[in-house]
Amino acid sequence: xxxxxxxxxxxxxxxxxxxxxxxxxxxxxxxxxxxxxxxxxxxxxxxxxxxxxxxxxxxxxxxxxxxxxxxxxxxxxxxxxxxxxxxxxxxxxxxxxxxxxxxxxxxxxxxxxxxxxxxxxxxxxxxxxxxxxxxxxxxxxxxxxxxxxxxxxxxxxxxxxxxxxxxxxxxxxxxxxxxxxxxxxxxxxxxxxxxxxxxxxxxxxxxxxxxxxxxxxxxxxxxxxxxxxxxxxxxxxxxxxxxxxxxxxxxxxxxxxxxxxxxxxxxxxxxxxxxxxxxxxxxxxxxxxxxxxxxxxxxxxxxxxxxxxxxxxxxxxxxxxxxxxxxxxxxxxxxxxxxxxxx
Ligand SMILES: Nc1ncnc2c1ncn2[C@@H]1O[C@H](COP(=O)(O)OP(=O)(O)O)[C@@H](O)[C@H]1O
Ligand SMILES: [Mg+2]
Numbered sequence: 244x245x246x247x248x249x250x251x252x253x254x255x256x257x258x259x260x261x262x263x264x265x266x267x268x269x270x271x272x273x274x275x276x277x278x279x280x281x282x283x284x285x286x287x288x289x290x291x292x293x294x295x296x297x298x299x300x301x302x303x304x305x306x307x308x309x310x311x312x313x314x315x316x317x318x319x320x321x322x323x324x325x326x327x328x329x330x331x332x333x334x335x336x337x338x339x340x341x342x343x344x345x346x347x348x349x350x351x352x353x354x355x356x357x358x359x360x361x362x363x364x365x366x367x368x369x370x371x372x373x374x375x376x377x378x379x380x381x382x383x384x385x386x387x388x389x390x391x392x393x394x395x396x397x398x399x400x401x402x403x404x405x406x407x408x409x410x411x412x413x414x415x416x417x418x419x420x421x422x423x424x425x426x427x428x429x430x431x432x433x434x435x436x437x438x439x440x441x442x443x444x445x446x447x448x449x450x451x452x453x454x455x456x457x458x459x460x461x462x463x464x465x466x467x468x469x470x471x472x473x474x475x476x477x478x479x480x481x482x483x484x485x486x487x488x489x490x491x492x493x494x495x496x497x498x499x500x501x502x503x504x505x506x507x508x509x510x511x512x513x514x515x516x517x518x519x520x521x522x523x524x525x526x527x528x529x530x531x532x533x534x535x536x537x538x539x540x541x542x543x544x545x546x547x548x549x550x551x552x553x554x555x556x557x558x559x560x561x562x563x564x565x566x567x568x569x570x571x572x573x574x575x576x577x578x579x580x581x582x583x584x585x586x
Contacts, residue, residue: 244271244279245297254293258283261328261335263291274346274446276550277462282338290338291327300462302331304377309334309461311376312368312438321367322457339457342449347485351503354480357448358507360456361440361476365469368438369514376438376465383441383463384471386422386533390415393536396543404543408558411539414565418532425470425522425529433518439467443476469512469519470526476504477527478534482567487559494563495570496527502581509585520586524578528571535564 254269265286272282272292277299283291296302306329316323325337348354382388397405397412405412415422428434440447441463449457481500484493505523509515541548542557551557571578 244275244277245295247279247295249279249281249295254281257333258291258293258335260330261333263327263335269293273344275460277460283335290340292336292338294334294336296332296334296462298332300379301377304379305462306331306334308376308379308464311371312461312464315371316364316367319367321363322455324457324459324461339449339459342451342457344446344449346446348445348480348500351499353445353450354476354500354503355507356450356454356456357443357445357480358473358476358504359511360448360458360507361443361472362508362511364458365437365439365472366511366514368464371438375436379463379465380441383465384467384530384533385426386529386536387426389533389536389540390419390422393540393543396540400543402543402545408539408542411558411561411565415532415536415539418568421525422529422532424525425468428518428522429468434468434470434522435516435519436466437469437514438464439469439472440464441467441471441475443472444479469515470522471530473504473508473512473523474526474528474530476508477501477571478531478564478567480504481527482563484563486563487556488563489559491562491566494566496567496574498574498577498581501527501574501578505581505585509582520582523582524571524575527578528568528575531564531567531571535561535568538564 251269255266258266263285266283267286268284269281273280277297279295281293283293296305310329313323313326327335327337345353393415425434429436440458442460447460449459481496481504483495483497488494538557538561542561546557549557
């Protein structure tokens, strides 16, 4: 969310432009980081989500992608966000009633539900009519390019921080070669480009007790690899601690949650090829390494991309990601067995 201040009058006139003339309450909502989100209550009792879309992306690309994705999902009978109106930079969705959204997983069943929802989402988008969606953020999960940007940041060393992160840079160096695996296989066609979500955090699935879960936050839906979506679920949903936990003894990947993710994902991801299945366990390590690299890069660049609350914040985040990588490496054989069990 941005620091922008909105007057009630402004919000009311935006709503009126979408034909909503009876709001009784408009207030900030949710814990999303990207958009400015409001919950709207009306006299008629219908509730809405009003969002001002982030300035970080091309808004026309976003709009076109989201309208195509929601229409396609609807046509396939997959429950999705209902767009009431979309005029950049604003959009209104029907409020998803009866669902809960959690920020942190407290039970393995939530991991299973979320993973099955993301798989169903990818499955339904497998036959999205051409052309492909437009790339909202080019090279988003391209580890090779992310390492190139890290090398650049280290060479420039604008804040004189390079010497203090020699260990972290060595950590990346030791994994440089394997980190190109998915990029190379996508280039050669051994791994297919699919329509993927690209932000598969638990709070981007609305959970329902009857199992009809809805994938939301469609802003980064674009061409990518199914492995990146699964890997980012492992990174975010199997983590035993927060992304910036300072006590690294608390940071590890929970096998129980990993298993729940695999179980839920493979129940619906019927489209996966053998090459993709073989790399599922690896994808968690790879995405986690990639995000760690992005935090390290931002630290070297002087914290210009991620919002930081204190000077070493990006470095602490890098440390949790690298600790997660080590934890997944230590459990690699067990994780491979789990994937085989549900394949
Ligand atoms: N249609 C909806 N119905 C109910 N809650 C929603 C809806 N859309 C979004 N939310 C809530 O608002 C939060 C932020 O919205 P999201 O689209 O994920 O924005 P961000 O990109 O900022 O994360 C979500 O995590 C969810 O709790
Ligand atoms: Mg979100």
